[in-house]
Amino acid sequence: MKRIEAIKNIVEELEKELVICNLGFPSRELYSVGDRPENFYMLGSMGLASSIGLGLSLSVNKRVVVMDGDGSILMNLGSLVTIANWSPRNLTLIIFDNKSYGSTGGQPSYTAGKTDLAALARAAGIKRVFVADSPQKLREAYRKSKKGLTVIIAKVEKGNADVPIIEMHPQDIKNRFENAVKK
């Protein structure tokens, strides 16, 4: 499954969920297949998607979905620990694992080596961890995630879709998102 295909399948499942999306191509792909006011596109601060999602999920009643990547979560593994210990019921962390740094030229990440992200999430204390390697399994995992804190490792192919950059001004992304949060 290509990442953009995985993103599209999640977007089709979304209702009013708030989405925090990792920087680079994941945000560009999400923007191209399903831009909506409830999407927050990161532009920098690599590694912090799951942290932003945790802070948001502890502050609102709406459901929060984080679209993260393997390279990004590897930068901030402590985040899994904090998320596990707070276990917000309204948080779903989807990690697109393409075993590489896709936005910088496809350099391999350590999930291409010995590291198992699902096992790391479980060891951090997260109970509901699913691994999905097809659109159907991803949708099933996503539906189950509505029951409580869930991590989904979505196995995707290396490579990015040919999609344009996001032309919104950073503060417009934020302001639109803040308004969507309040609705």
Add this chain to the structure above:
Amino acid sequence: MISNIIFTELIRFGVDFVVSVPSSLFKNLLDMLDKAKGILHVPVTREEEGVGIAAGAYLGGKTPALIMQNSGLGNSINALASLNMVFKIPLLILIAQRGGKGETIPAQIPMGKATPALLDAIGIPHYTPKNAEQIPEAFERAKSSFHSNKVPVAVLIEMELMKNEENRSY
């Protein structure tokens, strides 16, 4: 006790969401925050993670504060610049300013010297009260920048200010 004054100022600031990495200078303050009603205190594993969590809380309508030592500022610079400054996401940062007068640990000294310059370099206003009477004014000025410029603002608490604190563990 200085911790009581800082706690009162955090409440007056409107802080209702705190992320922290512990500092011995803030031992009493962190205990108070844990017991405070109306404030969610989320200890974090690393300061940069706290910047992200606080940004999410702000987007969710909270008034967040990050409490840490100045050593943690080095761990947070990129996030403060490329998340908070880029999107205009404000954050109150309460920093234990180690490395000055009374410092006994050599490793604290380089970041102690660099902290004000690092904050200046990424455009974060900072205020350093020199005595108990100056603490409310420092928070007042920080609050004004927080709301009008929507950027991170820092209040630095030096060891000298905390020298008569009870239950010192440093």
